[in-house]
Amino acid sequence: MEPTYPPQTKSLSEGRSEMSTGEAHRYGFAKSAVDSESGMPSVYEHASHPALNRSAGGRQRQEANAARTFYHSLSWTLGFKEKYSLLLFIVFGGALFGFCLARAFMMNPKIMREQTTPGDFRWFNLKMDKIPYFWHIYTTIIGGLIVSLQFLPVIRRQYILVHRLNGYLSLLLLIPGNIAGAIVARRSFGGEINQQVAYYLLGIMITFALLMGFANVKKETRSHRRWMLRGVVYFAVPILPRPMILISRAILTKIGSYWSVWRCDEVLYVLQSTESLSQLFPQCVANSTDPTNSPLSVAVHASDHEGDLGKSSGDRIVHGMCLWISMLISVVGVEIYIRKTETANYNRQGFVLEPKESELA
Known part of the structure; x- marks a missing residue:
């Protein structure tokens, strides 16, 4: 008498016959154990294996989650509250820092002559323009390197003294440096009237915004933040025309x-x-x-x-146009950012800058 098996159970002989005939399994189609034509062992079609597909997708999700977790952790560590603030800081703050770092070689007078637009040093080598030009290069490069630290929330909240001292030093460098830059605009890029007016207006905008930020530092922190953002963005306006000129x-x-x-x-x-x-x-x-x-x-x-x-x-022909376009983009962009992040603006409470209680509710 032959043994009986449950309906879901198959005999070893039946399993072998199924493998030999090449019937479909739940893991995909399986060829016979020995290929009838070549006599070589067959290979399973692993590409159709759903478990493998699930594991590959899982690894991709894990990598994406790890990157997202790292970004949010870094953003939280630096004190940013909006998810896009760190990205904007890296892009725009990094552009300013990188530009100033690249131009730091100009603090060497020989390299300064080489990297200045050809023809302009005909005037910048004269005493009347040499002093303000050198002053502009040195002060704006150093000021641009250190002013980026002012926008790290972790420094504003935990290292108030560093934030204040660095802010005062930035103002002492950037305001005179931009005034000196406006002076040499008469000869910069050939002294075209188009770019002269742009530089004069830009110098006024930067100086006014930074002075307004300084005036509100102890009166109203919200206005202080807005004006300092405007001042630094205006200061970075000459960066964008560089690729535009090319x-x-x-x-x-x-x-x-x-x-x-x-x-x-x-x-x-x-x-x-x-x-x-x-x-x-x-x-x-x-x-x-x-x-x-x-x-x-x-x-x-x-x-x-x-x-x-x-x-x-x-360069002389297109510089004025590129400068005006950059000014327009920067002015509109910073106003949009200020309004988008107004809920993250801060008020002074003792010696720490914290959000309003109404904003935390």
Whole structure:
């Protein structure tokens, strides 16, 4: 008499026959244990294994959760309350810090001459413009490096003395530095009237915002935060035109019909050769007894393919436009951010900056 099995149980012989015939299992289709054609052991189709798919998706979710957890932990450690504040601090604060750090090499006078826009140092090498230009470079670079720390909530709340001292030092550096920058705007990028007005207005905006922030530091912390945010964002306006200039200059080169006005002595300062000056601009030599101090002006073609002179000519044409666009973006952007984060603004309570009680409810 043959033994009987429960309905859900199969005999060993039945299992073997099922494997040999290649019937479907709950883990996918299984080939026979020995391939009838090649005589080699078969390989299971693991790609269709649902357990493996679930484990792969689980690993991806774990990695995403780990990254999210790290971000939130870092944000909480630094004192940020909105989930996007740390990201904005990294992007914009990092851009300001990185730009100032990259420009720190200009504190070496030799490198300063090399990295200044070609032709401008014809004026910045003179005593009248040299002092404010050097002052502008040194103070704004140092001030830009340390002012980023002012926007870390953990410093504002736990290290009040550091926040105050660093803030006063930042103001002492940034306000005179921007005034000096407005002075040399007369010669910067050729002294085009378009960019002159932009720099003068920007200098007024920065100085006014920082002074308003200083005036409200002990009166109303909410206004202090708003004005200091505006001041630092305005201070960072010249960063955005840098990549914009490269793009705009490439477009000018493609068009090929843009020219800027240069003094002959500026052209000679870039070319560093009277012979080259006479070949490219013979009128500068023919109509002047001293090309090194000639007020005669010539038109210089703007092109990326014509050396430093052509590139600098393109910079002079597009710089004012890029500066105005950057100012517009920065002004609108900082006002949107201030309104979006108004609930996270702080009031003074003793020696600690804390949210309003009504905001915590």
